[in-house]
Amino acid sequence: MAAAKFDVPELKDYPIIPKLKKDAMAHSAPYVAKEEFQTKLGYPGELIDNWKEVAIEKMGELTDKYRSLSVYLDSCVKCGACTDKCHYYLGTTDPKNMPVARQDLFRKVYRRYYTLAGKIVPKLVGAEDLTEEVLDDWYTYFHQCSQCRRCSVYCPYGIDTAEISMAAREIMDTVGKGQKYCNEIIGKAQVLGNNLGLPEPALIDTLEGLEEDIEDETGVQVKLPLDVKGADVLLITPSADFFAEPHIDGLIGYAKVFHEADVSWTMSSYASEAANFGMFIGSYENMQKLALRIRQAALDLGVKRIVFGECGHAWRVAYSFLNTLAGPFDFLDSNYPVPQHICEVTHGFIQDGTIKLDKSGNDHMTLTYHDSCNVARASRMGDTPGGQFTIPRDIIKASCNDYYDMPEHSIKEGTYCCGGGGGLLTDDLIELRVKGAMPRMQALKQVTEQNGVTHMAAICAICKSQFSKIFPYYDFQMDQIVSVHQLVSNAIVLTGQTDGGSDEEDTKDAEQAA
Amino acid sequence: MSILFAILFYAATAILVFGVAYKVRKYIKTPAPLKIPTTPAPTTRSGVAFRMLKEITIFESLFKSNKWIWLFGWLFHFGLLLVLLRHLRYFTDPVWWWVALLQPFGKYASIAMLFGLCGLLLRRIVVDRVRYISAPSDYLMLLLIIGIGTTGALMTFVTHTDIVTLKSYLLGLMVFDIRTMPTDIILVIHLSLVILLMVIFPISKLLHAPGVFFSPTRNQVDNPREKRHISAWAIKLESSK
Numbered sequence: 176m177a178a179a180k181f182d183v184p185e186l187k188d189y190p191i192i193p194k195l196k197k198d199a200m201a202h203s204a205p206y207v208a209k210e211e212f213q214t215k216l217g218y219p220g221e222l223i224d225n226w227k228e229v230a231i232e233k234m235g236e237l238t239d240k241y242r243s244l245s246v247y248l249d250s251c252v253k254c255g256a257c258t259d260k261c262h263y264y265l266g267t268t269d270p271k272n273m274p275v276a277r278q279d280l281f282r283k284v285y286r287r288y289y290t291l292a293g294k295i296v297p298k299l300v301g302a303e304d305l306t307e308e309v310l311d312d313w314y315t316y317f318h319q320c321s322q323c324r325r326c327s328v329y330c331p332y333g334i335d336t337a338e339i340s341m342a343a344r345e346i347m348d349t350v351g352k353g354q355k356y357c358n359e360i361i362g363k364a365q366v367l368g369n370n371l372g373l374p375e376p377a378l379i380d381t382l383e384g385l386e387e388d389i390e391d392e393t394g395v396q397v398k399l400p401l402d403v404k405g406a407d408v409l410l411i412t413p414s415a416d417f418f419a420e421p422h423i424d425g426l427i428g429y430a431k432v433f434h435e436a437d438v439s440w441t442m443s444s445y446a447s448e449a450a451n452f453g454m455f456i457g458s459y460e461n462m463q464k465l466a467l468r469i470r471q472a473a474l475d476l477g478v479k480r481i482v483f484g485e486c487g488h489a490w491r492v493a494y495s496f497l498n499t500l501a502g503p504f505d506f507l508d509s510n511y512p513v514p515q516h517i518c519e520v521t522h523g524f525i526q527d528g529t530i531k532l533d534k535s536g537n538d539h540m541t542l543t544y545h546d547s548c549n550v551a552r553a554s555r556m557g558d559t560p561g562g563q564f565t566i567p568r569d570i571i572k573a574s575c576n577d578y579y580d581m582p583e584h585s586i587k588e589g590t591y592c593c594g595g596g597g598g599l600l601t602d603d604l605i606e607l608r609v610k611g612a613m614p615r616m617q618a619l620k621q622v623t624e625q626n627g628v629t630h631m632a633a634i635c636a637i638c639k640s641q642f643s644k645i646f647p648y649y650d651f652q653m654d655q656i657v658s659v660h661q662l663v664s665n666a667i668v669l670t671g672q673t674d675g676g677s678d679e680e681d682t683k684d685a686e687q688a689a
Numbered sequence: 690m691s692i693l694f695a696i697l698f699y700a701a702t703a704i705l706v707f708g709v710a711y712k713v714r715k716y717i718k719t720p721a722p723l724k725i726p727t728t729p730a731p732t733t734r735s736g737v738a739f740r741m742l743k744e745i746t747i748f749e750s751l752f753k754s755n756k757w758i759w760l761f762g763w764l765f766h767f768g769l770l771l772v773l774l775r776h777l778r779y780f781t782d783p784v785w786w787w788v789a790l791l792q793p794f795g796k797y798a799s800i801a802m803l804f805g806l807c808g809l810l811l812r813r814i815v816v817d818r819v820r821y822i823s824a825p826s827d828y829l830m831l832l833l834i835i836g837i838g839t840t841g842a843l844m845t846f847v848t849h850t851d852i853v854t855l856k857s858y859l860l861g862l863m864v865f866d867i868r869t870m871p872t873d874i875i876l877v878i879h880l881s882l883v884i885l886l887m888v889i890f891p892i893s894k895l896l897h898a899p900g901v902f903f904s905p906t907r908n909q910v911d912n913p914r915e916k917r918h919i920s921a922w923a924i925k926l927e928s929s930k
């Protein structure tokens with residue numbers, strides 16, 4: 176692990192609210208998108224000359240299009256309740272990372288140009304002209320928000336800073352100042368079908384390799400089908416599941432569940448990506464383009480159901496927006512919700528006894544669970560509110576013998592972001608990612624010390640990548656983050672399996688040591 | 690004086706009513722194109738009504754968030770509500786029975802309100818995070834309401850004004866008949882500040898009062914899979930493809 180060029184926050188025994196330190200993170204901004212990636216998405220290649228006028232006009236357009244934005248800009252009373260709720264504030268102590276202060280970067284401009292008080296007495300009401308410095312501040316600090324919505328839980332009016340970050344990013348894109356990481360990825364996904372730009376042959380290769388691995392390990396022929404017409408289920412999963420650790424073990428888990436439950440399923444090379452980065456840049460149009468690929472794939476393959484793999488932001492877009500963006504899905508089987516989460520599917524099979532789990536398959540781990548924020552606060556699983564908390568936990572508890580929750584303030588609706596969500600999972604923001612993970616690391620350390628927790632499970636591709644990257648900064652091991660379906664995979668009893676669960680464990684450990 | 694204040698009252702009322710109506714209209718007309726309730730969220734309309742009721746009566750989210758702000762904020766708002774209701778007796782004749790019933794509570798509510806306000810002001814000055822996010826208007830707003838509350842409480846507990854004349858003046862205003870207004874200084878200050886508050890209401894953060902009802906993270910039903918949610922401009926976007 177490279178030595179950090181910045182101070183890694185110290186993990187205290189209990190959470191504290193830090194004193195603010197002005198401009199502590201003023202130096203952190205991601206790379207700006209190059210012309211080619213901007214124009215692909217329909218944005219100007221570089222900062223346009225009349226950016227100011229265009230930005231102000233766009234701001235007005237957005238407040239007319241989004242009630243959230245309009246109401247939130249007017250309603251904040253500066254009560255301060257949200258000031259200590261953002262993991263980026265807690266980890267960096269930069270006051271502009273307090274949710275309300277982040278909003279105010281936007282609000283002060285809105286007030287100046289769109290409110291009477293701000294036009295007449297700007298100083299009095301904290302209104303400010305849009306200047307180059309303000310734009311730079313936007314770029315810096317709206318890329319220090321992972322759109323995790325923790326602040327919206329605690330605001331008395333539900334003001335969601337994520338909505339404001341998205342609007343700010345859309346305005347910046349419109350004037351030609353987009354973010355490299357997000358816009359490149361969206362471009363790839365719109366052309367190749369996934370964020371990594373994996374072409375079809377590479378996918379086929381990977382999936383075949385995995386099938387062999389599973390057969391070697393278990394003696395059972397578990398399939399990972401691609402582009403199979405007439406399958407019942409179309410699985411849409413984050414492309415990280417195809418190659419990254421521990422994601423890939425999750426993918427193997429889904430495959431085993433489908434196999435054991437005898438579900439006919441397929442993935443699609445045309446829509447080989449669950450994560451929809453269009454949301455991060457607040458662009459309805461770009462988000463819709465990506466969502467429509469999924470609809471198209473479902474039509475082309477003639478499936479009856481759509482199921483999503485483990486991914487936090489993907490599940491938000493899928494659960495909350497897919498029907499809006501690409502519906503109606505009346506051509507699918509109406510006996511199942513559209514879309515379904517893989518956890519809902521697996522949970523159902525555990526409950527009705529279709530699949531059997533041998534908990535000892537995970538005896539080498541003591542587990543806890545990281546609620547991915549977009550699953551926790553922006554979606555649901557199952558029929559009842561809060562199913563997004565109980566269903567994954569039920570699955571984990573059915574797959575292992577030792578499970579402990581992290582402290583209450585850091586889980587469920589109060590969960591802390593991993594620090595890498597919302598389009599920030601890029602190396603140019605590593606300092607922010609490490610610092611933003613502090614509250615989660617603090618909570619994890621607590622259960623590590625008190626309950627002997629060894630591994631943390633998650634159901635978000637970004638969370639998994641982020642944790643495996645930043646764990647070492649906090650003296651955890653990269654492989655202490657696991658997929659929920661990896662646990663299922665370790666525990667599931669496959670019919671006709673040659674090797675016992677314990678053997679599987681050894682291979683697993685060997686793999687991780689490698 | 691009576692005429693001046695009559696004009697000011699009419700103007701302030703018009704600004705308040707039309708200003709807030711204008712804003713509310715804008716909130717209604719602006720679509721919420723995506724489902725964004727902060728989950729776990731109710732899955733039915735009545736569930737949402739209950740969630741909103743809790744937000745408005747007991748400030749549920751604020752309670753989860755920060756007990757001090759909640760305590761001060763709730764005392765202030767609950768006090769304010771009682772005080773406002775108590776004021777109805779100046780505008781009704783005969784006084785409605787339940788307003789009469791509230792009188793003794795309303796009297797002390799002003800104390801609770803002032804206590805809450807001072808707590809909020811103190812936090813704003815003392816807590817570094819809250820100080821950082823405060824603009825001059827945020828302090829002035831609190832001072833303004835403290836001013837209204839203090840002058841009001843002074844008249845209740847210390848130097849009583851001529852209530853009978855005042856009530857006759859206010860009842861007169863309601864039927865566009867301008868009678869004489871008492872002119873003791875405390876009352877004049879009290880009324881001037883109230884008029885100022887009414888005027889700035891629709892152009893300030895006081896818009897949180899109507900705003901809270903329109904917050905999509907709180908007032909949306911969590912049913913995106915069951916029911917397709919789509920806004921007018923999104924439909925247009927679709928058909929233009």
Ligand code: HEM
Nearest residue numbers: 252254331744745748751761762763809830831895898901
């Ligand atoms: C639907 C009715 C209302 C609701 C639900 C509501 C709710 C709230 C909440 C939750 C806060 C934040 C906590 C606090 O600082 O007290 C707040 C602040 C505030 N409210 Fe209200 N409010 C309502 C009506 C009003 C009205 C009619 C006024 C008019 C005077 C008012 C004046 C204020 C002020 C001045 C603050 C800021 C306090 C500060 O500076 O810290 N509110 N309100």
Ligand code: SF4
Nearest residue numbers: 251252254255257330
């Ligand atoms: S909690 Fe809400 S109202 Fe209070 S300061 Fe934060 S955003 Fe503003």
Ligand code: SF4
Nearest residue numbers: 261320321323324326
């Ligand atoms: S959405 Fe999350 S990252 Fe953004 S300001 Fe709120 S708490 Fe911070």
Ligand code: SF4
Nearest residue numbers: 487547548593596637
């Ligand atoms: S990456 Fe995971 S924890 Fe981070 S914002 Fe997304 S869902 Fe939340």
